[in-house]
Amino acid sequence: MSLFRKKNVELMMQASAKGAGLKKALGALDLTFLGIGAIIGTGIFVLTGTGAVQAGPALMVSFLIAAVACCFAALSYAEFASTIPVAGSIYTYSYATLGELIAWIIGWDLMLEYGLASSAVSVGWSGYLQSLLSGFGISLPAALTAAPGALPGVHTLFNLPAFLVMMGITALLSIGVRESTRINNIMVAIKVTVVLLVIGVGAFHVTPANWHPFIPNGWNGVFGAAAVMFFAFIGFDAVSSAAEEVKNPKRDLPVGIIASLAVCAVLYVSVAAVVTGIVPWRQFANIGHPVSYALQVAGEKWVAGFIDLGAVLGMLTVILVMSYGQTRIIFAMSRDGLLPAKLSRVHPRYATPFFTTWLVGIFFGLIGALVPLNVLAELINIGTLAAFSMVSIAVLVLRKTHPDLPRAFRCPGVPVVPVLAVLSCLFLMLNLAWLTWVAFIVWLVIGLAIYFVYSRRHARLAHHPHE
Numbered sequence: 001m002s003l004f005r006k007k008n009v010e011l012m013m014q015a016s017a018k019g020a021g022l023k024k025a026l027g028a029l030d031l032t033f034l035g036i037g038a039i040i041g042t043g044i045f046v047l048t049g050t051g052a053v054q055a056g057p058a059l060m061v062s063f064l065i066a067a068v069a070c071c072f073a074a075l076s077y078a079e080f081a082s083t084i085p086v087a088g089s090i091y092t093y094s095y096a097t098l099g100e101l102i103a104w105i106i107g108w109d110l111m112l113e114y115g116l117a118s119s120a121v122s123v124g125w126s127g128y129l130q131s132l133l134s135g136f137g138i139s140l141p142a143a144l145t146a147a148p149g150a151l152p153g154v155h156t157l158f159n160l161p162a163f164l165v166m167m168g169i170t171a172l173l174s175i176g177v178r179e180s181t182r183i184n185n186i187m188v189a190i191k192v193t194v195v196l197l198v199i200g201v202g203a204f205h206v207t208p209a210n211w212h213p214f215i216p217n218g219w220n221g222v223f224g225a226a227a228v229m230f231f232a233f234i235g236f237d238a239v240s241s242a243a244e245e246v247k248n249p250k251r252d253l254p255v256g257i258i259a260s261l262a263v264c265a266v267l268y269v270s271v272a273a274v275v276t277g278i279v280p281w282r283q284f285a286n287i288g289h290p291v292s293y294a295l296q297v298a299g300e301k302w303v304a305g306f307i308d309l310g311a312v313l314g315m316l317t318v319i320l321v322m323s324y325g326q327t328r329i330i331f332a333m334s335r336d337g338l339l340p341a342k343l344s345r346v347h348p349r350y351a352t353p354f355f356t357t358w359l360v361g362i363f364f365g366l367i368g369a370l371v372p373l374n375v376l377a378e379l380i381n382i383g384t385l386a387a388f389s390m391v392s393i394a395v396l397v398l399r400k401t402h403p404d405l406p407r408a409f410r411c412p413g414v415p416v417v418p419v420l421a422v423l424s425c426l427f428l429m430l431n432l433a434w435l436t437w438v439a440f441i442v443w444l445v446i447g448l449a450i451y452f453v454y455s456r457r458h459a460r461l462a463h464h465p466h467e
Helices: 009-018 028-039 042-083 090-097 100-134 160-175 177-205 218-233 249-278 290-297 301-335 354-370 373-377 381-401 416-430 434-458
Strands: none
Touching: 028 177, 028 249, 028 301, 042 090, 042 218, 042 249, 042 290, 042 301, 042 381, 042 416, 090 100, 090 301, 090 381, 100 160, 100 301, 100 354, 100 373, 100 381, 100 434, 160 301, 160 354, 177 249, 177 290, 177 301, 218 249, 249 290, 290 301, 301 354, 381 416, 381 434
């Protein structure tokens, strides 16, 4: 039964209330911008074209379906984050409700998820930056532009821009969360302004005839695009990883999680309406920059230039938030004894997990520099869906085991909403490629080996069972 020993929820809440550990510096607006920073990026600037080819103008409906599916999980996250406001996100929630082994699996899974997400986006950012620099006649030596074997017929050795951007974000995160969120808020404000500019200017070039037929590929196309667009909303869960650094977590965490998801849903649907109204949906095939392409077609090339800037900033904030979430999960696992204690040491001046931040940044920076993007992309999605499922199950368990626990926010429609979240995630997981499942299982086996060799014996609950 030691495999399923659980942390004491009441003691966790007391420790959080005392303010021990990380510095409390974030408010509701910071959390909302943190979520928007993680969500708006590749989804709106790249996946819009892929979705339009699948769903046609009904891409708007696909975005709504994906948003509703994400909302089910977001409501569960909001209840947990406001009830147990400590670092670690779903890892911590699982430890308190489902037991140590499940918590380890989820934490191990999220370590890979967030790390590879930041690596993959750094590679995408590198490509976008090089494209922008080429417009000014600036180019890097070919050997430093991509990972080995990433470009057919080109001798490449190391993706230098991808590595450098990871080092820059790591340096920012290591000196303090307050400083990081200030930069994040500025970049988010700029890219949201760019998206609003797309909607405002593009609306005048919409041709309603391009929306007919509205569902050219049937409902299968709409649902298929929704499965892709679901991943465009991933990122709001990183907000909950900041729980221990929030000044008023019971109020601000639910606001940050739900507001960031709602804002992005409105922006996504609006952009989908504009771009499919400007360009016939078939023309988006093989277009890697659908939003700026639509404005170019409309003759608004000056807006297209601003969109390029927004895309670069959008990817930067995704790297920032994903890297931040990963370091906080490792911090929580180390503090619980499942990982070496050095990983949870807080810097005396910056009040951040300084060593962990740099260790993670360098490791996944090298992965981004040395592994092609297509390989990274195949490994990212399955872990997030597994985590969303687990937090929804955990809400049901906590309602049963701790019915009288004070909850600043209660997930509505229990048990229906959490069950719908689980079913939605499982459906999408079953539609992932078999190679993704194989990679996920291999990573899981490695994690289980570490747990049984090291973590189970060193866990704080093994020595302090009443914590």
